[in-house]
Amino acid sequence: xxxxxxxxxxxxxxxxxxxxxxxxxxxxxxxxxxxxxxxxxxxxxxxxxxxxxxxxxxxxxxxxxxxxxxxxxxxxxxxxxxxxxxxxxxxxxxxxxxxxxxxxxxxxxxxxxxxxxxxxxxxxxxxxxxxxxxxxxxxxxxxxxxxxxxxxxxxxxxxxxxxxxxxxxxxxxxxxxxxxxxxxxxxxxxxxxxxxxxxxxxxxxxxxxxxxxxxxxxxxxxxxxxxxxxxxxxxxxxxxxxxxxxxxxxxxxxxxxxxxxxxxxxxxxxxxxxxx
Amino acid sequence: xxxxxxxxxxxxxxxxxxxxxxxxxxxxxxxxxxxxxxxxxxxxxxxxxxxxxxxxxxxxxxxxxxxxxxxxxxxxxxxxxxxxxxxxxxxxxxxxxxxxxxxxxxxxxxxxxxxxxxxxxxxxxxxxxxxxxxxxxxxxxxxxxxxxxxxxxxxxxxxxxxxxxxxxxxxxxxxxxxxxxxxxxxxxxxxxxxxxxxxxxxxxxxxxxxxxxxxxxxxxxxxxxxxxxxxxxxxxxxxxxxxxxxxxxxxxxxxxxxxxxxxxxxxxxxxxxxxxxxxxxxxxxxxxxxx
Numbered sequence: 001x002x003x004x005x006x007x008x009x010x011x012x013x014x015x016x017x018x019x020x021x022x023x024x025x026x027x028x029x030x031x032x033x034x035x036x037x038x039x040x041x042x043x044x045x046x047x048x049x050x051x052x053x054x055x056x057x058x059x060x061x062x063x064x065x066x067x068x069x070x071x072x073x074x075x076x077x078x079x080x081x082x083x084x085x086x087x088x089x090x091x092x093x094x095x096x097x098x099x100x101x102x103x104x105x106x107x108x109x110x111x112x113x114x115x116x117x118x119x120x121x122x123x124x125x126x127x128x129x130x131x132x133x134x135x136x137x138x139x140x141x142x143x144x145x146x147x148x149x150x151x152x153x154x155x156x157x158x159x160x161x162x163x164x165x166x167x168x169x170x171x172x173x174x175x176x177x178x179x180x181x182x183x184x185x186x187x188x189x190x191x192x193x194x195x196x197x198x199x200x201x202x203x204x205x206x207x208x209x210x211x212x213x214x215x216x217x218x219x220x221x222x223x224x225x226x227x228x229x230x231x232x233x234x235x236x237x238x239x240x241x242x243x244x245x246x247x248x249x250x251x252x253x254x255x256x257x258x259x260x261x262x263x264x265x266x267x268x269x270x271x272x273x274x275x276x
Numbered sequence: 277x278x279x280x281x282x283x284x285x286x287x288x289x290x291x292x293x294x295x296x297x298x299x300x301x302x303x304x305x306x307x308x309x310x311x312x313x314x315x316x317x318x319x320x321x322x323x324x325x326x327x328x329x330x331x332x333x334x335x336x337x338x339x340x341x342x343x344x345x346x347x348x349x350x351x352x353x354x355x356x357x358x359x360x361x362x363x364x365x366x367x368x369x370x371x372x373x374x375x376x377x378x379x380x381x382x383x384x385x386x387x388x389x390x391x392x393x394x395x396x397x398x399x400x401x402x403x404x405x406x407x408x409x410x411x412x413x414x415x416x417x418x419x420x421x422x423x424x425x426x427x428x429x430x431x432x433x434x435x436x437x438x439x440x441x442x443x444x445x446x447x448x449x450x451x452x453x454x455x456x457x458x459x460x461x462x463x464x465x466x467x468x469x470x471x472x473x474x475x476x477x478x479x480x481x482x483x484x485x486x487x488x489x490x491x492x493x494x495x496x497x498x499x500x501x502x503x504x505x506x507x508x509x510x511x512x513x514x515x516x517x518x519x520x521x522x523x524x525x526x527x528x529x530x531x532x533x534x535x536x537x538x539x540x541x542x543x544x545x546x547x548x549x550x551x552x553x554x555x556x557x558x559x560x561x562x563x564x565x566x567x
Contacts, residue, residue, distance in 0.1 A: 009462050011471035013378045016370040017386075023367055024389050027439055031404035032396070034414065038407055077313050084310045088303050096311065098550050099318045104493070105546035105553075107500025109520040110539040113527045114321045117328060124324060125316070146317050168296045178298065200394070207397025210502035210520070214527065227399040227503065234403065234507065239412060246400045253395040 032250070039247040042240055050244040055220050056229060060248065063226040066137060067205035070144030075198045078152025079190070085153070086160040100154070103147045108210025115143050116215040135217030140225065143211040148201035155197030156190055163189055196263050203256045206249065325543050328536035340526075340534035341541065348514040349522035349538075355430070356518065357498050360437050364494050365487070368445025373479075375446075376453035377461070387450075393442050401439045402507025405432055428510030433518065436504035441494050448490030452483050485559040492556070496549045500542060 039047055050056065085097050103111065119126040119133040119142055126133050133139050163186065171181040209227040217223045226245055233242040330337055340346060371390055375383060393401065407413050409426040419426060426432050460482065464474040502520040509516045517525065519538060526535035
């Protein structure tokens with residue numbers, strides 16, 4: 001009770017919370033609700049007719065599959081990057097560590113044009129590849145891997161840094177092999193942050209537009225991502241079509257966010273268990 | 277910790293040390309894979325931007341940057357930043373203050389709400405403002421009767437940018453404020469400081485590096501935002517084109533050198549952002565009371 005009274009000494013709770021709620025509602029919640037209100041006005045029939053269109057389905061399928069694949073690659077390499085950056089020392093490590101943030105800082109359009117140039121048939125990298133990279137699904141995945149690099153690294157890195165070395169030592173002194181120690185002791189500790197980073201990279205990749213459109217080739221049914229189709233429908237003044245696709249994307253993205261939040265809460269719960 | 281290291285490791289301790297790290301050759305292979313991955317995906321693209329920008333010589337490069345449409349795009353981008361950054365700072369500080377210094381029901385919902393723009397495609401962030409403010413939109417007729425234009429003009433670009441950048445500063449400040457606790461502010465209040473005096477002389481100095489760090493991340497995203505701005509801008513050259521949209525137009529017109537010249541400017545900003553960010557990272561660590 002005494003603590004409560006001390007808490008009340010601090011000013012500005014009402015005004016800060018009120019401002020934050022009003023701002024977020026006006027800028028984000030109400031505008032996003034417009035998507036669902038407009039879609040519901042179309043009715044189930046209209047909504048299904050728009051989303052069930054084969055071109056829309058192909059775009060949604062492409063967006064979610066390429067995002068899943070890119071996030072998986074980022075999960076694998078992100079884990080490896082975090083491990084190498086925390087555990088090993090080698091020349092140039094700080095530069096690599098800094099470069100990991102580049103996709104956060106570099107505008108997506110810049111990433112898009114340079115990746116399209118590099119991976120085209122005459123490009124620095126594309127000329128050595130036996131397959132077509134730019135202007136195909138592979139190009140989309142390359143762009144999505146690029147923008148997703150930081151997510152898993154920056155989620156896993158701090159957890160790995162805080163990891164108690166005594167657990168590994170205990171496992172090793174009890175006769176566990178190194179691979180067994182990593183698999184049974186370290187990996188389970190990293191798993192929540194790995195999944196959270198994977199989820200963030202996936203959510204980002206599903207909605208990504210700027211870096212993809214330059215390298216994708218944007219062929220309907222083949223390399224046309226869902227955000228581009230929203231854009232195309234808007235340009236044709238097909239607001240209903242654009243809104244219906246947006247509603248489907250939002251529902252799936254929110255489901256991902258929910259899973260991330262549950263994971264983080266579970267993870268935070270584990271930290272306090274240990275701390276107290 | 278240090279005391280342990282002074283003691284000569286016994287043979288079993290050495291064995292454990294050996295067992296808790298990987299053999300040198302495994303380390304070498306893993307480092308090589310990581311360097312190759314970063315090289316292929318990050319270093320080569322970064323070099324390529326500047327090589328392509330100067331492919332037709334320095335004259336073409338500088339001509340592309342001082343060209344009127346490019347200058348107009350830079351000016352618009354800076355105007356958008358000048359409007360949105362202060363708003364984002366106020367929002368970020370207010371959100372971090374409410375979340376980290378008070379207990380209330382639904383805090384987790386508020387946190388999820390602040391994160392929401394991360395899970396929304398930038399194209400959808402633009403779309404929602406079209407649905408609200410375009411002539412076919414909900415408020416379109418009302419705006420038209422007052423002769424106000426929001427989308428396909430500066431206000432729409434600012435709104436879409438604010439939507440996308442909302443989480444950045446709050447996300448940086450919440451952990452900083454939470455780690456600091458409330459004791460210093462409580463002391464200031466108990467000694468009779470007004471709320472504003474306490475904020476300026478206690479809170480602000482404590483969070484300043486975290487705030488600068490968040491503001492830089494937020495600015496980088498604001499300057500580079502493409503998808504959301506692309507939807508609401510209307511693409512009017514010299515009028516509503518931000519720098520990323522200008523790059524898109526040049527690239528689609530096959531003016532590659534000019535496109536990469538503008539891109540190289542933005543890459544310089546990005547690289548500077550990362551360097552400042554890493555310098556500030558340990559200063560923010562000082563905010564948190566660790567080295």
